[in-house]
Structure formats: structure tokens, C-alpha cells
Amino acid sequence: MTRIPMIAGNWKMNKTTSEAVSLSQDISYGYDSSLDDVELVICPPFIDLKSVSTVLSFDKSRIALGAQDVFWERSGAFTGEISPGMLKEVGCRYCIIGHSERREHFFETNETVNLKVHALLNEGITPIICCGEDLATREAGETLPFVISQIKAALEGLNEKQAADLVIAYEPIWAIGTGRTATPEAADEVCAAIRQTVGDLFSDSAAQSLRVLYGGSMKPENVSLFVPMPNIDGGLIGGAALEARSFIDLAKAFA
Numbered sequence: 001m002t003r004i005p006m007i008a009g010n011w012k013m014n015k016t017t018s019e020a021v022s023l024s025q026d027i028s029y030g031y032d033s034s035l036d037d038v039e040l041v042i043c044p045p046f047i048d049l050k051s052v053s054t055v056l057s058f059d060k061s062r063i064a065l066g067a068q069d070v071f072w073e074r075s076g077a078f079t080g081e082i083s084p085g086m087l088k089e090v091g092c093r094y095c096i097i098g099h100s101e102r103r104e105h106f107f108e109t110n111e112t113v114n115l116k117v118h119a120l121l122n123e124g125i126t127p128i129i130c131c132g133e134d135l136a137t138r139e140a141g142e143t144l145p146f147v148i149s150q151i152k153a154a155l156e157g158l159n160e161k162q163a164a165d166l167v168i169a170y171e172p173i174w175a176i177g178t179g180r181t182a183t184p185e186a187a188d189e190v191c192a193a194i195r196q197t198v199g200d201l202f203s204d205s206a207a208q209s210l211r212v213l214y215g216g217s218m219k220p221e222n223v224s225l226f227v228p229m230p231n232i233d234g235g236l237i238g239g240a241a242l243e244a245r246s247f248i249d250l251a252k253a254f255a
């Protein structure tokens with residue numbers, strides 16, 4: 001089974017609309033046919049989605065658009081929230097769910113992650129489900145059970161086909177934005193355990209087609225360590241996605 005590698009840029013709370021237009025144009029100009037076998041996704045803040053979508057469609061770009069969060073209801077009195085249907089209409093193919101920053105600052109739980117996964121799939125948007133342990137959990141030797149329980153909760157109620165098409169991003173919290181990365185072998189071990197969990201819950205073929213990304217200080221300078229890892233299918237990139245050249249270089253490493 002050959003999985004198409006993915007490089008997804010999580011812009012977090014960065015870029016005003018004019019800055020987002022200029023970054024997405026630079027990424028689009030930097031794209032060349034050597035990247036045709038890698039899937040590139042950019043995930044700007046909600047307010048920039050429409051403008052970035054316009055840039056990508058004007059350029060007839062192969063780069064996909066993603067959001068950074070969603071609410072699970074279809075519509076109604078939920079001040080400040082954004083529905084899956086709104087994301088769909090603006091052109092989102094992907095949506096990041098359960099990022100550790102949302103779990104920490106905005107009280108996201110395994111249960112709300114699962115509600116969001118279902119809501120997105122009902123709208124035909126692929127969730128990029130984030131998981132990962134903090135330093136205390138890693139030092140206590142509890143990483144695998146912790147991450148596996150996050151995955152089991154996030155995937156509750158899905159069918160085999162839905163599981164097969166998912167993207168899961170393993171992001172150890174202590175590696176995000178810190179310049180520290182997990183060793184490639186340690187990251188691969190967790191990504192393998194995630195794949196095995198999907199195999200146990202659904203089927204081997206779902207496990208083999210699911211894409212698992214690593215995230216946490218991945219940059220052009222260290223990406224070559226992760227590329228050969230058999231269970232890592234690409235990266236969820238924060239800091240290095242805010243500059244077109246480094247984002248394109250990361251994607252090229254997986255081409």
C-alpha cells in the first residue's frame with residue numbers, strides 16, 4: 001500500500017488577511033510538478049479562509065485548504081462558532097481537530113474531538129486528528145497507552161471506510177514550537193502504535209491506508225531524519241509553515 005505523503009501547514013493565530021493572501025500566493029508560486037505526488041494543505045485562520053481559497057482557485061492550485069477547528073452543530077445559537085457546512089462552502093477539504101493548544105487553552109476533550117470528527121465526516125471534510133503526550137506522560141513511560149486512548153476516543157463510532165481515509169497527526173506536546181523534536185525512531189514507534197490501533201479497531205487495510213503525520217518542530221533542517229520512517233507519512237507543520245520557502249522545502253523532502 002503506498003500512501004500519498006502529506007505536508008499540512010497549521011498557521012495557528014498568524015497572518016492578517018493581506019498577509020495570508022501574500023503567503024498563499026508565494027506558496028502557490030513555489031509549487032512545481034515535483035510535488036505532484038505529495039499532498040500540500042494550508043490551514044489559515046477562519047477569517048482568511050475565503051481569501052486563501054480565492055487565491056488557490058485563481059491559480060488552479062493543487063494545494064488543498066484546511067481549517068484549524070470547527071463546531072459540531074450544523075447551525076444555530078452558538079455565538080462565535082463555525083459549522084462544517086461553512087467550511088465546506090468556502091472550499092475546505094481538511095480540518096485540524098483536537099490540537100493540543102485547543103485541548104489546553106479551549107478545553108477540548110476526547111469527547112468533543114469525537115463529535116467534531118463525526119460532524120466533519122458528515123459534511124465530506126477529512127479531519128486531521130491531533131494526539132500527543134506531554135512531557136510528564138513521556139517521562140512516566142505512559143506515552144503509548146495515553147496516545148492510544150486518545151485515538152480510540154476520537155474514532156468512536158466510525159466505520160472502516162471512514163477510518164481508512166483519516167489523517168492522524170502525532171504531536172508530542174513538548175516538541176511543539178520548542179525546537180525539540182522526538183527522535184525519528186520514537187516518533188515512528190508512536191505512529192506505528194496509532195496505525196496498529198486502527199488495525200485492531202477496524203482492519204489491516206484501514207490501518208495501511210490511514211495517513212499518520214508527525215508534528216513538532218519539523219523543519220527543512222531535520223526533515224530528512226523523518227522521511228525514511230515507515231510509519232510517518234508526512235508532517236503537520238507550525239512555525240516552518242509560515243514561510244513559503246521552508247514549507248515548500250518540507251514538502252519536497254517527502255516527494
Ligand code: PGA
Binds near residue numbers: 010178215216236
Ligand atoms: P511547530 O508546530 O511545527 O511550530 O512545532 C506544530 C503544530 O503545532 O502543529
